[in-house]
Amino acid sequence: MRGTTRKVAVAGISAAALVLAGCGGGGNDGENTDAAAKTGGDITVRGCNPENPLVAGNTSETCGGNVLDVITAKLVKYNVDTAQPEMDIAEKIETTDNQNFTVTLKKGYKFHDGTEVKAKNFVDAWNYTAYGPNAQVSSYFFEPIEGYADLQSEDPDGEEGPQKAPEPKAKEMTGLKVVDDYSFTIKTAEKVANLPIRLGYTAFAPQPDAFFADPKTFGDKPIAAGPYKVDNWTKNAEIKLSKFADYSGEKKGVADTITFKIYQDANAAYADVLAGQLDLTDEIPASAQVDEKYKQDLPDRNIQKPVGVIQTITTAPTKVDPNYGPEIRKAISMAIDRQGIIDAVFNGTREPATGWVSPVVDGYKKDVCGEFCTFDAAKAKEQLAKAGGFKGGKITLSYNADASHKEWTEATCNSIKNALGVECVATPVVDFSTFRTQIRDRKMKGMFRTGWQMDYPSIENFLTPIYATGASSNDGDYANPAFDAKLKEAAAATDTAESNKLYQEAEQMLANDMASIPLWYSTTTAGWSERVTNVKITPFGVPDYASISLK
Missing domain, CATH: 3.40.190.10 (Periplasmic binding protein-like II)
Known part of the structure; x- marks a missing residue:
């Protein structure tokens, strides 16, 4: 490389x-x-x-x-x-x-x-x-x-x-x-x-x-x-x-x-690094991030770096679970205290997402999501009422249990429950392979954690493969002909600035539809x-x- x-x-x-x-x-x-x-x-x-x-x-x-x-x-x-x-x-x-x-x-x-x-x-x-x-x-x-x-x-x-x-x-x-x-x-x-x-x-x-x-x-x-x-x-x-x-x-x-x-568990991998049984882990568990404990455990043997990765929540396609429409997603997003979760679970090592594109790529624009990515319990409850209330019983947020997602998904559910007054349950799936298979086969209901690690350094990579109609990583089956047309217009532009501007216009459409719920821009923390x-x-x-x- x-x-x-x-x-x-x-x-x-x-x-x-x-x-x-x-x-x-x-x-x-x-x-x-x-x-x-x-x-x-x-x-x-x-x-x-x-x-x-x-x-x-x-x-x-x-x-x-x-x-x-x-x-x-x-x-x-x-x-x-x-x-x-x-x-x-x-x-x-x-x-x-x-x-x-x-x-x-x-x-x-x-x-x-x-x-x-x-x-x-x-x-x-x-x-x-x-x-x-x-x-x-x-x-x-x-x-x-x-x-x-x-x-x-x-x-x-x-x-x-x-x-x-x-x-x-x-x-x-x-x-x-x-x-x-x-x-x-x-x-x-x-x-x-x-x-x-x-x-x-x-x-x-x-x-x-x-x-x-x-x-x-x-x-x-x-x-x-x-x-x-x-x-x-x-x-x-x-x-x-x-x-x-x-x-x-x-x-x-x-x-x-x-x-x-x-490994099926990030804590086990971390323990093996401490014991000298594993040379490198690229995931530090939440328990070791509190008070930067990993820096005490691994002095001069750790790295933390902002990277082209964004964490999101996606809801099951409507044909799989009809209870999570765009207006409901907006209410849920406003009910998530991103900064509070980042501080409590990640020890401040993430940045709250204000859109769907990572800040590390050319073309990034801040605050695309606007108020819908800003925590406000009162407005979230108003938005839920405006959307007709949640009719699915309890909200579920699924995650793969073989990585360090338990703490933040539970904290996210607690934030949603406290703001909206609707039960929210963080639901583990045994491992990443099983988790992704359920999503790919459209058998996963409710909400589930999603993330995107850029394939190539372009604003387009955070939009087309995930949200274009029929795209390979479009887990929520988002479809908007106007969005697709804007992507094509942006791809055809020969001037970089004009192309980025058009991609930004496409990203704004994701905010209008709340295609997914942005959570935070990631850093990678590793220890050896x-x-x-x-x-x-x-x-x-x-x-x-x-x-x-x-x-």
Whole structure:
């Protein structure tokens, strides 16, 4: 994920579009460096259960995404300090009109099985992910490419009915063409000014020929082109990676092996770090954040850094639970004492959210949510009465129990109950995989915690993948044609300032509809054992695993 800085060669895109504004990076709050650190050895880090097999186009959550970030290489990578896009497998990405792009690859870049990464490995992988019948969760990321719609088909009687969706019109997008082994072209249906920035996201990784031979079992031991490869995945226990000797990138991994030890509880992972049984946890439990206890437990072995992550509450789609309409959501949002919860549970290490976009990205605008994200018990109760009252009995707020969410969800429910006079219950689900499966299958009722870790550094990434109609991470099935149209208008703008302004207008529509309930902008707090050093947190809120080394 590191290398010599290279500007993305894209005509018509200003330098400002490629650099994060106000992004924290480096310094004592972002890294711990030791020039005398060792190369090699084995390290262990906290992991959690991936929702799906480790397929780049079918992973949209952090448990699997953290692993894929270490084992994959893409056309573009993001600088670990600034999130600035830099070339990786791509030698250059060129365009004159922000609609027709030519990608030229570096020669000699290898997959873990020794085969060379070629243009067809990108084109074939992207077509596979976009093809509707393959049911890949990241299919939506390819929607801008010409011909994407022809790879989709609609089930005439829905998923529950006996009829099956017809075969799509095509299996390949017309907007992708292999020119030769080391170049291909991309044509988008409309102008997409930030397309090169997006291409560092995991969904755009290439796949080796071996993937297409058996895609169903491939994800248990994937083959990619990054600095580490998967050696073994013991379900519910650990995922073991080893350094790829023939890695073609400029910055190779340091440790010989990285083992993601899967934990069901953040407290257990933290205890193991204290005991020297785990080298790194990227989640400090709430109990250790009170009075900054973790700083006493782990002196000079902790990091806290603002990152491109936002925590929200989403309500079940209306067809699943009709009791949480937009006006009810506004009342609930006004009943949440964000600052009080941040102070009591997170020891002041979060910032109350005033909108749906993280402050670390260019285009962020403050106070988009207005009064609906401002705690006011009296106004919240008035809003609830105006909405006709809550008719669902008790409010529920579900969370995955294998991470540190119990304290804040309970505090949030207490705030809601005290302000609205309606019972609110924080409801645990055994682990993240089960939790996400229930949400994806539309079996989760009531409210549930949601969060977004940016895929690429753009205001657009906090809007399109989460709230566009039919988007892959649109857990609440939010749909607003005017919002969708504004997103397209913003994507087509060639001027960065104008594009950001249009995206801000789209974000304002989320406030009018209260598409979800913003809670707070996150920091990542991590701690490590006495064995390791060179720990750094990226602007995405993820440890730079490849740089961690033994003392």
